[in-house]
Amino acid sequence: MRSPNLPPIEGFQANEDNPEPRRRTAEPEHISDRITRVRWDLQNLQDFYNVRNSTGRCNRLMVFFTEELHSLEFVPFDMYNQDEKVDYLLLRNYLRYQILQLRHDADQDQRLISYLGIYFPMRLSGLIQARQRVDEADGKQAATWCAQIIDHIKLARDRIANKDEVEETIIALRATKLVAALKSDVQEWYDFYKDYDPEFTYWVAEPSIRLQDALEELNDTIKRSTPGLSSADQDTIIGSPIGRAGILDALQVEMIPYTPEELIAIGEKEYAWCETEMQKAASDLSFPTWRSALEYVKDQYVAPGKQPHLVRDLIKEATEYVEKYDRVTVPSICKETLRMYMMSPEKQKMNPFFLGGESIIVSYPTSTMSHEQKLMAMRGNNIHFSRATAFHETIPGHHLQWYYLMRSRPYRQMFFTPFSTEGWAFYWEMLLWDADDWPKTPENRIGMLFWRMHRCARIVFSLKYHLGLMTADECVELLVNWVGFERANAEGEVRRSVMGDYGPLYQAGYMLGGLQLYALRKEVVDQGQMDEKEFHDLFLRANQMPVELFAALIQNRKLSKDYESRWRFYNYSKD
Incomplete structure (x- = not known):
């Protein structure tokens, strides 16, 4: 017999006919709790897959949104009260739109990769995400990759400077934001290992500086070569119409x-x-x-x-x-x-x-x-x-x-x-x-x-x-x-x-x-x-x-799981 002074075992409850504890049946996730979980799961994923415009980040978020949307099919919608039904529809619409946005961003990123070249953004993304996973670091190999990446950055810079690659201003602006983000992420990647891993520091200290400089030079070249982005064009209005x-x-x-x-x-x-x-x-x-x-x-x-x-x-x-x-x-x-x-x-x-x-x-x-x-x-x-x-x-x-x-x-x-x-x-x-x-x-x-x-x-x-x-x-x-x-x-x-x-x-x-x-x-x-x-x-x-x-x-309007907008709120015939 368990001492009455001991706390109950988490996740179990006693049965009067059977003194052995049995596991409680998990309660369904409340819809408001689900929304809170989705919000923070998304925040965690975005913080971990922190290289914006990377294929890995896009793919992981697409899986997340798709799985969450699919799982909504199994919630007890008809048992919900009106507030809970509204929460369901809010979450459903949010997930649908996030998927559409990811697809739109993927289309934009394809043009971005075509402009910059595929090699160095993907290689840098790989290095940064490996650091997030805390993979074993090989300083010598990392230094070799840095040198290769620098060569590809210079090729991209020369193509853009020579006008071999001409792109819409909005894509060039998107490129400057990506390159600036990569520069910041590379610094964090290096600082994570610096001095804590003496061998890594030995090999990568000098190449990391050159890599940072190469990214900075690429950003400057994009701005100089693109109308509207140079320091003389600071008041230019740049946008990207999304279409009907x-x-x-x-x-x-x-x-x-x-x-x-x-x-x-x-x-x-x-x-x-x-x-x-x-x-x-x-x-x-x-x-x-x-x-x-x-x-x-x-x-x-x-x-x-x-x-x-x-x-x-x-x-x-x-x-x-x-x-x-x-x-x-x-x-x-x-x-x-x-x-x-x-x-x-x-x-x-x-x-x-x-x-x-x-x-x-x-x-x-x-x-x-x-x-x-x-x-x-x-x-x-x-x-x-x-x-x-x-x-x-x-x-x-x-x-x-x-x-x-x-x-x-x-x-x-x-x-x-x-x-x-x-x-x-x-x-x-x-x-x-x-x-x-x-x-x-x-x-x-x-x-x-x-x-x-x-x-x-x-x-x-x-x-x-x-x-x-x-x-x-x-x-x-x-x-x-x-x-x-x-x-x-x-x-x-x-x-x-x-x-x-x-x-x-x-x-x-x-x-x-x-x-x-x-x-x-x-x-x-x-x-x-x-x-x-x-x-x-x-x-x-x-x-x-x-x-x-x-x-x-x-x-208290009637709501269903497949509810779609139908409220025509504007009276065209008003005086």
Whole structure:
């Protein structure tokens, strides 16, 4: 008989009829636990197979995603509650899209390997992954391989310098990122053995330095030989349109049952509404055109050094408003801990306006900028533009949402979607436009409409860019002509759109996500199914998901394992 003071054996339980312990039957993996496991399994794999653009990494991730997707076929979907069914569909869509992305990346990498040559990237990847496995190191053999790799790097460098290998700028840019990553990985490979393995250090110390130098020279050669990548072309906008098929793949995972052409039509229709409203505000100010009124509003900016105080006061105004009218729950710590930073001049080239979330990052000129840059930054972040930006980026927008993302169903952060995140912040732009109790001067209205026109333009230029119907320069012109952007700010906006780490639908997600939430609000709040505050709080606590799945969640819509998007949320016939 076991002493009562001894702890039970892990994994076993006693049977009253049989004193011998027996193994417990493992419980099925809960779907939320599965999502958490997939997230961290993926992180482990990406950390271990850390050579980006390598065939080994791509193949291993493809196996992982495929196996996880296949295993979902055996979960007890019909026994799940509504939240669990939503989690299943989120994970299914995520895995499907990751597989599509890997295939797209593999196609890009084939062109990359053709450009650089196959030998040295694969050989370096092999060395780095062998180090990850902690294989036995042969210093003499490694030194021989280093010498061979250096010869192949020089061949690639000479081909590129002599223009024997000419590739699209985007592939050349991808090559510079790969070569820089390999250079960093080679340093880590050598440092792992350095001095701890005296024989390895003896053989490899000198070849590793030459290898690093060869990679650096190759990177410099690619930049010098490729228009748009040299130090003289730092302001060039470089992107890679993904085509109509790529957009449709992205729309499927985001559960948007519209074609790219239909979405462009939505952007154009919403723009026409904005232009009409902009003209009304201009007339209220006695200006003949909305463009002349916009120029007047742009010149209403605060002096250098005063922008942080303006933004602070605008944040306080919006926070006090949503609390006074009880429109959403704002936790006290969320208000208390909002931090502010200033954006560097270099980063303002990519982000000419505020950024928000956990903190607010304010764009405004510095003393190091040229006179023209200073004026553009001040006009682009004038008082009335800033008023709308402040509540979009902080409370009730991104900062409030970020607070909930960290605390309510945080495992769903893996399913980040701009239609939820940016859609939520833009949705508040729509609500406060409608609200009679949110004070709006004609100048304020112009400031709000500027951003709303901007969201319309984002749908049009981003989708047309990825369809191959507009160049980056034409996107800049559209922002200048349609919205009234300062040219430098328009260039920053397009550069951020096509060169940043954004998906092809990110820019369209602002207005389209907001329109989805606005339409859903009409279905549930205006029809008396729940009050406004409950609707907003439920959305924040649901964390990340396509808006259609949030609609299915709160309306208890019937869901199946093979559920596909079908919600046509936009009314084309509205006035």
